[in-house]
Amino acid sequence: MRVTLHKGKNPDYMPGLAKYHGEAEPAPQRAVGPAPFRPFYIIVVTAPGLGVAALMTLGLVTLRARTAGMSLRAAEFASLAIDSFTMPELLLTPIVFLVTAVLLVPLAQRLGLGSVLGYLIGGCIIGPWGLALIRELGLISHVADIGVVLMLFLIGLELQPQKLLAMRAMVLGGGSLQMAACGAALALAAYFIGLPWAAALIAGFTLALSSTAIALQNMQERHLDHTPAGKSGFAILLFQDMAAIPLLVAVPLLGSGANAASFDWPRAGAAVAAVVLIGRYAMRPALRLIARTGLREIFTAFALLLVLGIAQLMTLADLSMGLGAFLAGVLLASSEYRKALEADLEPFKGLLLGLFFTSVGMSMNLGLLLSAPLNIGALTIGYMLLKMSLLAMLARALPVPAVQRWPFAALLAQGSEFAFVVFAVAQQAQVLPAAFTEMLVLVVALSMALTPLALIAANWLSKTMHAPRPVPADTIEPEGARIIIAGFGRVGQIAGRLLNASGIDVTVLDNDPDLVETLRRFGFRVFYGDATRLDLLQAAEAGKARLLINAIDDMEASLKLTDLVRQHFPALTIIARARNVSHLFELRNRGVELIERETFEAALLIGEHALRQMGVNAHSAQRATAKFRKHNLHTLDAILPYYRDESKTISIDQAARDELARSFEQDRIGIRQEKAPP
Numbered sequence: 001m002r003v004t005l006h007k008g009k010n011p012d013y014m015p016g017l018a019k020y021h022g023e024a025e026p027a028p029q030r031a032v033g034p035a036p037f038r039p040f041y042i043i044v045v046t047a048p049g050l051g052v053a054a055l056m057t058l059g060l061v062t063l064r065a066r067t068a069g070m071s072l073r074a075a076e077f078a079s080l081a082i083d084s085f086t087m088p089e090l091l092l093t094p095i096v097f098l099v100t101a102v103l104l105v106p107l108a109q110r111l112g113l114g115s116v117l118g119y120l121i122g123g124c125i126i127g128p129w130g131l132a133l134i135r136e137l138g139l140i141s142h143v144a145d146i147g148v149v150l151m152l153f154l155i156g157l158e159l160q161p162q163k164l165l166a167m168r169a170m171v172l173g174g175g176s177l178q179m180a181a182c183g184a185a186l187a188l189a190a191y192f193i194g195l196p197w198a199a200a201l202i203a204g205f206t207l208a209l210s211s212t213a214i215a216l217q218n219m220q221e222r223h224l225d226h227t228p229a230g231k232s233g234f235a236i237l238l239f240q241d242m243a244a245i246p247l248l249v250a251v252p253l254l255g256s257g258a259n260a261a262s263f264d265w266p267r268a269g270a271a272v273a274a275v276v277l278i279g280r281y282a283m284r285p286a287l288r289l290i291a292r293t294g295l296r297e298i299f300t301a302f303a304l305l306l307v308l309g310i311a312q313l314m315t316l317a318d319l320s321m322g323l324g325a326f327l328a329g330v331l332l333a334s335s336e337y338r339k340a341l342e343a344d345l346e347p348f349k350g351l352l353l354g355l356f357f358t359s360v361g362m363s364m365n366l367g368l369l370l371s372a373p374l375n376i377g378a379l380t381i382g383y384m385l386l387k388m389s390l391l392a393m394l395a396r397a398l399p400v401p402a403v404q405r406w407p408f409a410a411l412l413a414q415g416s417e418f419a420f421v422v423f424a425v426a427q428q429a430q431v432l433p434a435a436f437t438e439m440l441v442l443v444v445a446l447s448m449a450l451t452p453l454a455l456i457a458a459n460w461l462s463k464t465m466h467a468p469r470p471v472p473a474d475t476i477e478p479e480g481a482r483i484i485i486a487g488f489g490r491v492g493q494i495a496g497r498l499l500n501a502s503g504i505d506v507t508v509l510d511n512d513p514d515l516v517e518t519l520r521r522f523g524f525r526v527f528y529g530d531a532t533r534l535d536l537l538q539a540a541e542a543g544k545a546r547l548l549i550n551a552i553d554d555m556e557a558s559l560k561l562t563d564l565v566r567q568h569f570p571a572l573t574i575i576a577r578a579r580n581v582s583h584l585f586e587l588r589n590r591g592v593e594l595i596e597r598e599t600f601e602a603a604l605l606i607g608e609h610a611l612r613q614m615g616v617n618a619h620s621a622q623r624a625t626a627k628f629r630k631h632n633l634h635t636l637d638a639i640l641p642y643y644r645d646e647s648k649t650i651s652i653d654q655a656a657r658d659e660l661a662r663s664f665e666q667d668r669i670g671i672r673q674e675k676a677p678p
């Protein structure tokens with residue numbers, strides 16, 4: 001087994017290179033031995049915990065072996081010790097990818113880092129600079145690009161042409177402003193670090209692009225896609241997808257020699273026209289014909305064929321596959337088959353996007369990072385900070401509220417997957433020096449990996465800068481109100497309005513200053529403050545009141561208020577709102593007898609209406625509802641002493657359900673006897 005270091009460029013490690021149909025300069029391959037670590041997959045599949053430990057241990061051993069040369073024997077021993085088993089290569093790659101995703105992505109989600117970072121870390125571990133479990137990076141990058149294509153097709157399905165036209169001002173205005181500002185600033189920075197002016201222009205405007213896949217995935221995971229920041233970010237991403245084509249065309253024009261070939265504009269125009277014509281006149285009849293077969297798997301196959309065929313057509317014209325897929329999706333947005341297409345393609349999109357993010361992690365040249373960590377780290381952080389600062393300033397000119405400007409900037413702060421393509425083409429056209437190409441590729445990949453962390457930092461910064469100022473509690477003038485209502489939301493308001501209409505004065509406490517201000521304009525006697533504070537209850541004359549309505553929405557705060565009142569105002573009667581049965585039991589254990597579950601009575605009325613709609617007469621429906629109410633309350637009384645004992649609770653509940661079923665069966669027999677002729 002030989003382990004050698006590769007210090008030169010390696011275009012096979014660049015995801016997205018499949019989009020460029022040129023011959024990449026061959027690069028020396030690192031010999032890693034015949035299919036190393038094969039039985040490791042079996043370990044991971046059969047024992048996930050042991051698999052994680054082994055994965056991290058062997059990863060460190062192998063990484064050290066490839067960067068320092070001091071642990072070659074240890075790495076060789078680990079490889080030879082588990083190389084006695086074999087498995088078809090066709091199965092190894094998907095197994096490694098799936099196991100990595102299953103182990104690392106949920107962990108990243110649980111830590112609040114998002115699924116993207118989990119995929120990226122997994123790619124680093126299984127890639128050529130980690131355990132080298134997957135070596136066919138060229139094939140993987142081809143397949144991974146399909147995930148981005150499917151994502152853009154599905155996004156297009158959500159945008160009807162009318163909506164897209166309505167966004168044209170944001171797309172053209174906001175997108176051009178972002179590209180011009182970020183591109184010029186980054187080009188100037190690239191010129192100052194030593195790049196020639198032509199290379200600096202290409203590098204600057206390429207780095208101004210953002211990753212559509214990573215930005216949209218983070219938008220969806222953090223529910224930002226329907227916010228002003230998400231909508232503005234999507235419009236800018238759409239403009240960037242269109243701007244990437246002229247950028248790629250400009251690269252050979254700035255180069256020298258035979259590579260400075262002109263772009264085939266007629267062929268590109270013909271490809272776009274073909275997509276429009278197919279989408280408008282051919283796709284719906286074809287989908288209708290396939291749908292009539294009634295075979296869902298054929299419909300799914302045709303949906304995949306449709307997207308991949310359009311992507312291939314755009315590739316033949318040297319255009320973006322994603323742009324063509326997006327255009328096809330927009331043309332089908334008003335189709336009756338939109339929902340079916342979404343349902344069939346969504347699972348493929350998720351897995352292939354995960355593969356794309358994993359391939360980005362695999363492309364990271366960790367050897368270069370370890371050889372110059374300070375330089376690479378400074379370049380990456382500086383790049384992201386400069387881009388975020390520019391985006392945050394540009395957000396002032398966009399319909400992005402102040403509290404969302406930094407999250408908006410973090411969403412677009414990373415480099416684009418298209419940068420891998422542009423940098424490879426720029427190197428071949430002799431525009432970009434080879435040393436800078438590998439460094440910029442690593443900076444872009446690291447910026448993608450740091451995006452979830454940048455979003456966390458941006459959210460913290462935004463909350464810190466725009467945190468609401470604390471509002472002091474109101475001073476309550478004694479007025480001798482006999483009822484105090486704690487919490488004036490959807491439950492407290494109805495109770496308060498009923499009492500107010502009946503001529504009974506109430507003192508209302510709520511800790512939402514905006515709600516308090518609004519209700520005061522409507523004439524309610526509402527005071528701002530935290531009802532779980534003893535001094536506020538004393539100011540509200542809880543010692544003189546006859547009744548406290550505990551309508552607080554939060555269960556923990558509701559129980560805290562109950563404990564406080566029981567301790568300091570034991571004579572005060574409490575009527576409490578219960579969110580669910582567990583809340584009801586906790587209140588009952590604190591001695592509260594007047595409790596109403598907020599959804600119970602509404603659910604009973606819905607059931608009664610359903611009985612009447614099914615032909616049951618009004619009297620029988622009301623009797624069934626009353627019987628169920630009585631039975632449910634009786635069952636809760638029986639469960640109360642044992643509600644923390646799960647087995648006892650299940651036993652009591654099952655017996656109660658059987659008893660209720662027998663009771664209703666007797667009612668049905670009685671009704672049939674009443675209807676029988678004499």
